[in-house]
Structure formats: structure tokens, C-alpha cells
Amino acid sequence: MRYSGFRVFTQGLGGNKGWTPAWRRPDPKPDYDIVIIGGGGHGLSTAYYLARNHGLRNIAVLEKGYLGGGNVGRNTTIVRANYFLPGNSEFYSHSLKLWEGLERELNYNVMHSQRGLINLFHSDGQRDAFARRGNAMLAQGDDAVLLDRDGVRRMVPYLDFEQTRFPIYGGLYHPRGGTARHDAVAWGYARGADRLGVDLIQNCEVTGIDIQNGRVTGVQTTRGAIRARKVAMVVAGRSGQVAAMAGMRLPVESHILQAFVTEGLKPVIDHVISFGMGHFYISQSDKGGLVFGGDLDFYASYAARGNLPMVEHVMEAGMTLMPMIGRARLLRSWGGIMDMSPDGSPIIDTTHVDGLYVNTGWNYGGFKAVPASGWCLAHLMATGTPHPVAARFRLDRFRTGRGLMDEEGTGAQHNLH
Amino acid sequence: MRIPCPCCGSRDRREFTYYGASVFLDRPAEDAGLEAWDAYLHLRDNPAGVTRDLWYHDPCQSWIEVERDTVTHAILSTAPVARRRA
Numbered sequence: 001m002r003y004s005g006f007r008v009f010t011q012g013l014g015g016n017k018g019w020t021p022a023w024r025r026p027d028p029k030p031d032y033d034i035v036i037i038g039g040g041g042h043g044l045s046t047a048y049y050l051a052r053n054h055g056l057r058n059i060a061v062l063e064k065g066y067l068g069g070g071n072v073g074r075n076t077t078i079v080r081a082n083y084f085l086p087g088n089s090e091f092y093s094h095s096l097k098l099w100e101g102l103e104r105e106l107n108y109n110v111m112h113s114q115r116g117l118i119n120l121f122h123s124d125g126q127r128d129a130f131a132r133r134g135n136a137m138l139a140q141g142d143d144a145v146l147l148d149r150d151g152v153r154r155m156v157p158y159l160d161f162e163q164t165r166f167p168i169y170g171g172l173y174h175p176r177g178g179t180a181r182h183d184a185v186a187w188g189y190a191r192g193a194d195r196l197g198v199d200l201i202q203n204c205e206v207t208g209i210d211i212q213n214g215r216v217t218g219v220q221t222t223r224g225a226i227r228a229r230k231v232a233m234v235v236a237g238r239s240g241q242v243a244a245m246a247g248m249r250l251p252v253e254s255h256i257l258q259a260f261v262t263e264g265l266k267p268v269i270d271h272v273i274s275f276g277m278g279h280f281y282i283s284q285s286d287k288g289g290l291v292f293g294g295d296l297d298f299y300a301s302y303a304a305r306g307n308l309p310m311v312e313h314v315m316e317a318g319m320t321l322m323p324m325i326g327r328a329r330l331l332r333s334w335g336g337i338m339d340m341s342p343d344g345s346p347i348i349d350t351t352h353v354d355g356l357y358v359n360t361g362w363n364y365g366g367f368k369a370v371p372a373s374g375w376c377l378a379h380l381m382a383t384g385t386p387h388p389v390a391a392r393f394r395l396d397r398f399r400t401g402r403g404l405m406d407e408e409g410t411g412a413q414h415n416l417h
Numbered sequence: 418m419r420i421p422c423p424c425c426g427s428r429d430r431r432e433f434t435y436y437g438a439s440v441f442l443d444r445p446a447e448d449a450g451l452e453a454w455d456a457y458l459h460l461r462d463n464p465a466g467v468t469r470d471l472w473y474h475d476p477c478q479s480w481i482e483v484e485r486d487t488v489t490h491a492i493l494s495t496a497p498v499a500r501r502r503a
Contacts (some may be wrong), residue, residue, distance in 0.1 A: 240463030249460035253437070254487070299435040302465040302488045307418045309431045342459055398459040399451065414461070415437045 003107055022187060023194035028201050028223050032060045034381065035219055035228040037206050037242055039063025041072035041182075042359055042366065043234040044189035044200075045374025046381075051196035053375070054382035059198045060228075062221060064205035068186025071236050071336045071366060074304075076259050076281060076293045078272055079368045080117050080177035081142050084133045087392030087405045088345055089140045094389045095372030096142065096176060102371060108188030110180050111286060117177030117272040118152065120159075120321075122166040126276075130172040137174070145173040156273060158324050165320070166277040177272060179283050179291075185370055209245040209356070216246075216355040230381055232357040237302065237337025239360040246353055250360060251342050251398045253414050256297045256335045257364050258306035260314065262328040264288030278317025282325075290328055292318060296338065296364070298415075305335045338364050342398055343412035345405035348377050348386070349395040357381055358395060363417065418490055423497045424477045436471040438462070439482045442498065467493065 001007070001020055011018055034050060036043045039061045050056045063069075081096035083089045098105075099112055121130050127146075134144035152171045153161060161168045190200055201223070208220035209231065218227035233242045237254045265288050274281040282292035294314035297306045311333065319326055341347060341361030346369065348359050359377050362369060376390035386393075397403045398412065410416040418430040438461055445453040462468075465488055472481050480498040485491060 238465070240461065241465055244462075249456065249462060251459040251461070253461050253463055254465075300438070300463070300468060300470060300487050301490065303490050307430060307490075309429075399455040414459070415435065 003109075022191040023200055026199045026201065028060060028062075028204060028221070028226055029199065030225070031227045032199070033058040033228065034060070034230045034232070035226060036061045036232050036234055037219065038234040038236070039067045039190070039200060039202065040070045040234070040236060041068065041186050041189065041370035042236070042362075042373045042377070043232075044068070044186055044193055045370050046232060046234060046359070046377045047198045047374075048189045048193040048196065049374045049378035050382060051193060051198055053378060056382060057197045059193075060226065061193070061198060061200050062204045062206055062219070062226075063200070063202045066202050067190050067200060068183055071338075072186045072370065073183050074259065074334050074336045075182055075367045076283070076291050077179045077182045077285075077367060078117070078177070078281065078283065079112065079180050080174055080272075081140075081368075082117065082119065082133065082137055082144065082172070082174045082177065083407060084136050085405045085407055087403065088407060089136060090389045091372055091376070091393070092368065093140050093142050094375070095369050098371035098375060099180065099368075100176075102185075102188070106188040106192045108184065108191060110184040110188050112178065112180040113286075114176050114178040115271050115283070117174045117274065118147070118156065118171040119174070119274045119276065120152070120171045121169050122277050123169065127169055134172050143175050145175065147171045147173050156271065158268075159273075159322055160320065163320055179272060179285075181286075182367060189370075189374070206242065206245070209242075211246060211353055211356075214352075214354055216353050230355045230357065232359060232377060232381060234359045234377070236339045236360065236362060236366060239339050239358070243358065246351065246356055248351060250358070252360055253300055253340045254302055255299070255338045255340050256301040256303060256306045257293065257295075257338045258297065258310055258314070258333055258335045259291065259293035260311075260333045261285070261289040261291050261331050262325070263331045265290065265328060273321070275317060275321045278320055280314060280317035280321060282318065282322075289331060290325060296340075301335075302337055303335065304337060306333075338362075340414070340417055342414050342417070343404045343406040344408055344417040346373070346393050347395050348373065348380060348390045348393040350380070351395065418492075420472060420481075420483060420492055421495050422474045422477060422479070422481060423495055424479055425474065428474065428476070432475055434473040434475065436473065439469040439471050441471060442482075442501065471498065
């Protein structure tokens with residue numbers, strides 16, 4: 001069923017009795033050309049682009065829980081292309097362009113809102129670094145505006161500009177940055193993939209990967225064995241467990257990252273604002289809740305919930321930046337399981353097993369990457385060659401030391417990101 | 418989260434600094450080769466369940482090997498790294 005304003009109107013007249021499910025609930029077939037392990041944003045977009053760009057149809061997405069029940073449904077929904085390093089820069093630029101056409105492409109309202117993103121800086125050195133980053137973004141063909149303190153003040157007058165610890169010197173403004181409705185992105189890709197014939201199989205946990213003579217032949221699942229010519233592991237924080245089924249150890253540690261939302265308030269924060277010194281970022285959802293997050297708890301965890309010291313730290317950072325939010329009441333907090341790579345950049349690559357592909361290492365930035373990640377993994381699986389904008393996301397870059405992309409500049413080592 | 422320091426008893430998590438998996442102690446020989454060093458520096462078991470990792474207790478300045486569950490955050494045992502190294 002195609003969605004449109006006219007359809008909403010006529011359905012409204014008919015008591016909304018004519019809506020049909022957005023996707024089928026098929027039973028797994030015994031045999032597919034391609035199996036995607038993981039029904040999150042990246043897995044669903046991979047399946048969608050395999051069908052849409054490469055004309056492949058015999059595809060299954062296996063999800064152990066429900067579609068979009070992992071990190072794609074638990075993040076701070078920020079979409080941006082303000083990366084600095086070659087490798088990351090062209091990839092996220094490509095992703096943002098896909099975002100800009102996504103609603104028409106999917107015939108689905110993902111509520112992509114390019115409300116602008118402001119990265120604040122607090123010293124002369126940081127201003128220089130942000131000017132350089134802005135120039136890199138412009139050179140990439142994206143947009144960036146360096147704002148001085150008055151420029152920031154005109155846009156967001158409610159910040160505490162005079163704080164003694166981190167006085168605000170200005171900000172790097174990225175007008176095309178913004179937010180999107182996170183669940184809707186998963187649902188939109190799920191519906192799009194289903195319409196192209198992809199089987200989306202939920203409550204189907206992969207328990208083994210079948211390999212014969214160095215070639216993948218299928219997977220074992222809680223709903224029976226499934227044969228496949230190609231298998232992709234797109235499981236974010238669970239990458240360690242799934243890769244172990246293929247005898248692999250990955251350069252990935254799973255860490256906890258917390259996020260928070262307040263009760264609904266009247267519109268007050270028009271942009272996405274990030275405060276790097278406190279590792280704090282905030283936007284306001286269309287429902288009115290202030291959505292914000294902080295840094296990792298900094299220990300390996302699969303608990304999907306964090307500890308109170310980081311909650312306290314995030315609240316302190318928020319109060320430092322914008323004291324006005326002190327009266328808002330926190331409604332919910334949650335934790336996502338982050339697949340942290342040593343250099344903070346992702347991996348989209350083949351493996352030592354023929355026909356087995358890996359997509360992991362998204363750290364705390366996987367949401368904005370959903371369209372391009374699927375686009376590029378689909379390209380790799382269908383054509384056998386890496387997509388040009390993801391060619392540097394190699395699995396072996398840590399082993400060889402070539403092509404590390406340490407965007408933070410803290411060192412390509414596990415405990416430093 | 419509270420962590421029992423072998424030296425100081427049960428202490429708040431904020432007094433500790435996390436380093437990572439305790440395989441860091443099993444340093445390969447200098448001539449062990451590329452694969453061994455890659456495995457040591459980069460590759461991780463990353464278990465969902467019982468793990469051993471290294472924490473530094475700032476007040477008593479001791480490194481501690483902590484056995485804990487990454488799914489429940491339960492601490493199972495702690496031991497000073499110095500004893501293991503001895």
C-alpha cells in the first residue's frame with residue numbers, strides 16, 4: 001500500500017479500517033541467496049539496497065528479537081556529515097545525501113529534520129581545529145559555517161556563555177545536520193525491503209554459521225537451518241558472539257552508552273547542540289522531550305543500562321551548558337551496546353571465509369550511517385568490490401597499521417575511545 | 418556499581434579507572450610475529466557473560482584484575498595484579 005496524504009484522508013473517512021500490515025511475517029525458507037544476520041537499521045538497509053540497487057530478490061533478514069529493537073531504536077537520532085578524515089568524510093557525506101532523499105525513496109515519513117547542528121568550541125586551539133574541520137567539510141562538498149560567540153548567541157541565546165571553566169568562544173554550524181525519527185528509519189527500510197520481496201524473519205536467532213572448505217554455506221537458527229550463498233553479520237554490539245560462530249575474533253569491544261529524555265516541553269531547543277568539553281549533546285524531539293546523551297560508561301558491558309556516575313556527569317554537563325534545563329524532569333534513560341573499534345571508525349569488509357561479510361565497529365555513531373552502510377555493504381556483497389566511499393573501512397587496517405581513521409586523535413587503541 | 422578492592426574493601430566505581438580485558442597482561446614475546454601482536458593489541462573475545470578485566474584503584478594505586486559479568490554487572494572476584502605477576 002502506497003502512503004500519501006490522500007490515503008490518510010480517505011482512510012480517515014472510512015474509520016481507518018483499510019490499513020494493512022507494513023510488512024509480511026514469512027516463515028523462513030530452507031534456502032536463500034543472501035542471509036543478513038541482524039534486523040536493525042544497517043541490516044534492513046543492506047537488504048533494501050541489495051534488492052533496490054542490484055536487483056537481488058532471494059534475501060532473508062534474520063532478527064533474534066523484533067525489527068529495530070536494538071540500537072536503531074535507542075539512540076539520540078542525530079544525522080550529520082561533519083567528519084574530518086578522508087575515509088569517513090566521503091562516507092558520511094554520501095549518507096547525508098541518501099538521508100535527504102530517503103522519505104521519497106521509501107515512501108515513508110522518517111521525520112528527517114535538517115534543523116542544523118552546532119558544535120561549540122571553548123579555546124583558540126579548538127577554534128583553529130574546527131575551522132580546519134569546517135574547511136574539510138566544505139572541500140567534501142558539504143556545508144559548514146564558523147560562528148563566533150555573537151553568532152552562536154544569536155541562534156541559541158540561552159546557553160551559559162560566561163561559564164568560567166569552558167567559556168563559549170563560538171561554534172561550527174552544520175546547517176544540513178539534524179535529527180530523524182529513529183524507529184521510523186528501521187520501519188521504512190523494513191517496509192521497503194519487504195515490498196521488494198525480502199523475507200524479514202523475526203524471533204529467529206542465529207546459533208551457528210555453517211562453513212565448508214572455507215566457504216559459508218548457511219546458518220543454524222532457532223527456527224531451523226537455512227542454506228545461503230552469502231551471509232552478512234550486521235549485529236553491532238553482538239558482533240563478538242556472532243563472529244565467534246565463524247571462528248573469528250574481531251577488533252571490537254562492546255561498551256555501554258547512555259541516553260536520556262525529559263518530559264515533553266514546549267519548543268525551546270531548535271537545533272542540535274553539542275558540547276564537546278562535557279561530551280554532551282542535546283536536541284528536542286517533535287514530541288517535546290529533550291533528548292541528550294554523554295560519553296561511554298567506559299567499561300565492557302552488555303547490560304543495556306548504565307551506572308549512576310555517568311548519569312550524574314551528563315546532568316552536570318547539561319547544567320553547565322544550559323542552566324535553564326535544570327527544571328525539566330527526566331522521564332527515561334536507557335543504554336545501548338556500542339561496538340567500539342580501536343580507532344573509532346567502522347568496518348565494512350569481507351572476511352577470511354568466502355561469502356561471509358562483516359559490518360561492525362560503528363562506535364557511538366551508527367545511526368546517521370544507516371543509509372550509506374546498507375548501500376555500501378550491498379555494493380560489496382553484490383559486486384565483490386568495495387564501494388568507493390567505504391573502501392577504507394577495512395578489517396585488516398589494525399593488523400597492518402595502514403589507513404587507521406582516528407577521528408578523535410586519541411590513538412588507535414581500545415581503551416582510548 | 419561497587420568494586421571490592423583487595424586492599425581497601427568495597428569501594429565506589431568512581432574511584433577506579435578501567436583499562437580493558439586482562440589479556441593485556443599476557444604480552445607476546447617481542448619476536449612473536451605480526452599475528453600474535455595483532456591478536457594481543459586489537460582482537461578481543463568480547464564476551465557477553467563472565468569476563469576478566471583490569472581496573473586501577475586510584476586511592477591505593479593498585480592494579481586489580483576483576484572477574485565480572487558483562488550482562489548483569491555482577492562482580493564475581495577481584496585479585497591484585499601484583500600477586501598474579503609475582
